[in-house]
Amino acid sequence: MPIRRRDFLKISLGGSTLLALSSPLGESLSQSAEPPAPQRHDRDTVLVLLQLSGGNDGLNTVVPFEDDLYHRSRPTLRLAAQRLHKLDAQLGFHPDAPAFGRLYHEGQLSVLQGVGYPDSDRNHDGAMRDWHTARPGLALCPTGWVGGAIDHVYDAADRDLPAVFVGSTPTPFNLQTEKAVVPAIRSLSDWGLAQSTADARPLPSRKRPARSAAAALPSQTHPLLALAQHITRRAWASAARLEAVVAEGRRANPVEYPPFGLAGTLQTVAQLIRANLGIRIFAAEFGGGGIGGFDTHANQAANHGALLRQLSESIVAFVADLRRDRLLDRVLLVTFSEFGRTVAENGRRGTDHGAAAPLFLVGGKLKGGLIGSHPSLSDLDGGGLKFQTDFRRVYATLLDHWLGFDSLAILGERFEPVDFLESI
């Protein structure tokens, strides 16, 4: 009896080559293949953690245009009030981020002002390490805070891996685990489907040929084999779901994403969310890899504007994509950067390493609006803005109230939640 190849797909998982895959499951396994439904004991909320590498200039992202000190501190970089996309009578988004203005007024974007931490590090590596570990100053902390969350909730037999990195840069340290292996998913966009999924029928049942069962490894008495079978089954069910999502995306009117790398990354995240694989945390990165990133020491204006345009337009497309499938209420995107920048511009039409900066929260279940007040431009922390909200309070809120994980176990301390979710 001819056995049809179940599916034939290409996937880029942790490698640059795209390859045809086929199900490795024997008859007995593929017959019982189960779809990876969301697991009952989990919520189905999703966190997208977007790292802005290099130190985003928060002051030119959310501009206090009524403050004279702003204009005096930035003779060449200051942004004129009439070009800004106003949040209220004092603050406006950068001229190249009109998309943020729209999202803000629709209540799907919140600005969390003045986020940082005490004695913040002014070096990229040290500061980023602090944000990644959530253990400021503990240089030897071996794992990241998301990695800690993964190790805390992951159990190979019972719960799927809860987090992935999406992108082609090296996986950031916040995903560093002690135990679990966290994948880096580069792209799902170039799947060559030789056969449509409609062709993949369940295999016809048939009698097992008589044979000495002794030769085969019996999974009933071999728990490790039973586990490997279980995970393999779920792997192939996941691949089939992804394949279906990609195929579906081609048929339906897809939401147009702008031609930016970040947009492609967020589109992949949206596909993975749609496939409903039980992934709770997606980490992504923007601006890393040196020149052109957020580390705007010289000639900042054009560079920063381009980054904010890419950032805001990519996020808007992502929101539209999720909203179309009524998924936005399950999703919360949070940006972070290792530090903000100095209030005063330097002599090279740029800004230097600062301290606190705003975080952006995007999703369907936000209170909306501005959270906290704008930090003072006169009472500074080494030339940068003073923080009002410790970033670990944000992490704790995300863990406890959004994801339903235990922040105390993961962060090692209890932090007061920040009130930005619709129903805490």
Added chain:
Amino acid sequence: MSWEPLADPAWAWAPFEPSAAQPWDLRQAGHLYRRAAFGATRAQLDQALAAGPQRAIDALLEPAADVAAFNRSADTYEAAAASGASTHELRAWWLRRMIETPHPLLERMTLFWHGHFALSNARVRSAQLMADHVQLLRRHALGSFREMFEGVLADPAVYLGLGAQANRRARPNLPFARTLLEQFTLGAGQFTDQDIQAVARAFTGWFVFQQDLRYLEREHDSGPNRLLGRAGDWDARQVAQALLQQPATARRLVRQLYRWLIAEEDPPADAFLEPLAVELARDYQIGRVVETMLRSNAFFSPLAYRQRVKSPVEFAIGLVRSLGATVGTTQLGAALADLGQDLYQPPTVAGWAGHRYWLNRFTVLGRVQLAHTLLATSKGPNGPWDAALAVGPQDRPTAAVPQLLADLFLEGDLAEASQQALLAGAMSAGADAAQRQPDGLIECAARLVATPEYQLS
């Protein structure tokens, strides 16, 4: 896994004698080569079957080939790659050594010790120091743990890797001391906070300057100090000796070796391992304990059979070696890092957690992809690798090759129904794809190594 005869440790660690119930067959030969090497070619399995288990083990412990000459030439390549801060080139050369070495047990044990000391280039940031470190582990991998441990304590890379490059009198390094006790020797629960303090104090005075380890007398905090209940004026050397005198150290090493060579599932009771721990504690000769384990009834019992999860390195190197092929190792090193095993860069001081943590939905798919790449790009001695040649006599019909591949990879461990379903589809799918038979065979091979059974060692 409980198996009645194993209740008696004396019997469990006695040399294995094949019997009607536990015959010496293809499965057992494959098992031996998975654990004492990185898999075997069909020809090696046939030789082992003819030789019998104990002589097959002799050959794995003391290969006939000139191992020293091979390693000298491998060292030369490695030395050329050992510059700069990145270990990517070094990683490729280690993988090549694993593929080509005539003494695979030595490389497998070197990998074991790399996981034990778990030094990461993420902190050391020097290919030269990491190369020297692994060279130290290789030198003693089957020799004396005492010498290896003393070497480790004289290795600047270890201090850099543990953030202990400046052990000042005023700032004894507690995390460094804890790692020495918890990971390198005694194990968790076998020491007190006071012991951590004492060890940290004993190591004050040691600094790394320009990649060299130096001792500054004026930074050493001498004076009475209590370690493991004994008072003394401890220095680093005395601490090392005291730690090796503790039975807990030998017990922990034997337990780790058991996990590596016998089973990750079902950790055994202390009493079961005690004879080996006593044996190791006598003189810390690692090779003898490894030999006892490999030759034992326990090793050839259901307690051990496919009771480990192959690490990514074991998966890939095992596949390549079983085909008698070779592959480019630069890309392979990166692919293995993606699957969770970045050589020279274990995740934490605890090494790779391994076992069930190797497998999740994404790594399973990643392994399939890697297998495809390896099969499609592997080379034999005379050009592209040929599945048909890898499985034995050249006068057998082509139609028999899939079955021969299944025997080579899985030794009858796959249920026949599953195997038929896999192979039937593979041949036609490969033929559809390119109308060329080799693609069908590659597809067969890829499906076989993607099975859950193949992920187990």
